Amino acid sequence: MAILGRTFLVLSSSSSPLTKNTRRSLFPFSQNNNVNISGVRIAPARRTVVVQAVEHRATWLPGLDPPPYLNGTLAGDFGFDPLALGEDPETLKWYVQAELVHCRFAMAGVAGILFTDLLRVTGISDLPVWYEAGAVEYKFASTQALFIVQLLLMGFAETKRYMDFKSPGSQGKEGSFFFGMEASFAGLEPGYPGGPLLNPLGLAKDPSNAQDWKLKEIKNGRLAMVAMLGFFVQASVTHVGPIDNLVKHLSDPWHNTIIQTLINSSSS
Numbered sequence: 562m563a564i565l566g567r568t569f570l571v572l573s574s575s576s577s578p579l580t581k582n583t584r585r586s587l588f589p590f591s592q593n594n595n596v597n598i599s600g601v602r603i604a605p606a607r608r609t610v611v612v613q614a615v616e617h618r619a620t621w622l623p624g625l626d627p628p629p630y631l632n633g634t635l636a637g638d639f640g641f642d643p644l645a646l647g648e649d650p651e652t653l654k655w656y657v658q659a660e661l662v663h664c665r666f667a668m669a670g671v672a673g674i675l676f677t678d679l680l681r682v683t684g685i686s687d688l689p690v691w692y693e694a695g696a697v698e699y700k701f702a703s704t705q706a707l708f709i710v711q712l713l714l715m716g717f718a719e720t721k722r723y724m725d726f727k728s729p730g731s732q733g734k735e736g737s738f739f740f741g742m743e744a745s746f747a748g749l750e751p752g753y754p755g756g757p758l759l760n761p762l763g764l765a766k767d768p769s770n771a772q773d774w775k776l777k778e779i780k781n782g783r784l785a786m787v788a789m790l791g792f793f794v795q796a797s798v799t800h801v802g803p804i805d806n807l808v809k810h811l812s813d814p815w816h817n818t819i820i821q822t823l824i825n826s827s828s829s
Contacts, residue, residue, distance in 0.1 A: 618633050618639075618640070619639060620639050620640040620641075621639040621640060621641040625640060626640075627639075627640025628640065628642055628645065628647075628648075630647055630648055630650070630653065631647065635657060636772065636775035636776050636778075636779050637775075637776055637779035637780060637783070654726075655726070657752070658722075658726055658751065658752050660779070660782075661752050661778075661779070661782070662722070662752075663782070663786060664778065664779060664781075664782020664783060664785065664786060665782060667782060667785035667786040667788070667789045668781060668782055668785040670785070670789055671785045671788045671789060671792070673691075674691045674792060674802070674803065675803060675804070677691060677694075678690070678691060678802040678803055678804040678805075679804055681802070681804075682802070682804045682805060682808070690796075690801070690802045691792070691796075691802060692796045722751075722752075725751050726751045726752070729750065729751050753771075753775070791803075798822060798823065798826045799822060799826075
């Protein structure tokens with residue numbers, strides 16, 4: 562009875578459930594988890610196992626741990642920053658905007674080069690090859706006039722973009738010198754203007770779909786930047802446009818490749 566009374570005293574004064582070792586110390590004669598003394602049954606202690614799920618992110622190099630400042634919230638974030646350029650949060654914000662603009666310029670440039678080169682190769686239009694287009698004198702305006710107009714228009718657009726980056730949402734308000742069309746360019750965040758002019762189909766109005774469209778845009782933009790780099794190398798080595806290079810490759814795919822082209826250009 563003294564042992565049983567001491568056992569109940571320990572049970573009543575303990576705030577935590579009995580563990581297996583505690584039961585063995587109290588009842589060394591018991592070999593199982595259920596102890597029976599004078600008809601009293603003590604339930605075995607229950608263990609709660611918490612399994613923490615580890616989220617696996619897709620990275621540009623499988624098995625690579627992304628840097629802590631790239632936590633996957635940015636569109637197209639696959640942990641690629643070998644030079645640690647985005648360690649500073651403010652600098653990272655600017656790099657995101659810079660990449661987005663370069664992606665859009667590259668997509669527009671690739672589409673324009675392929676379209677005009679196709680018209681030139683097929684003979685539909687007498688257009689210059691893309692890397693000589695800037696030196697051509699056009700009949701409807703002089704080169705100097707085109708340069709000034711482009712400088713003014715792009716300077717205005719880039720200034721407005723920078724002002725919206727410094728003060729998000731400021732360029733969508735009335736009186737922001739947008740010729741009364743502020744509501745037509747209203748967007749959700751810097752770098753993503755919307756409205757009926759730049760988002761006529763309303764593809765990104767739903768926030769749940771906006772992230773998917775951002776990812777698609779940045780992926781296509783990065784591919785376009787790689788394509789533009791390829792156009793530059795092609796023009797420097799072959800001195801023809803991309804459509805001419807494609808036609809030459811398709812005429813003899815096993816011999817007209819980038820390897821043979823580079824070898825011939827280095828030997829000549």
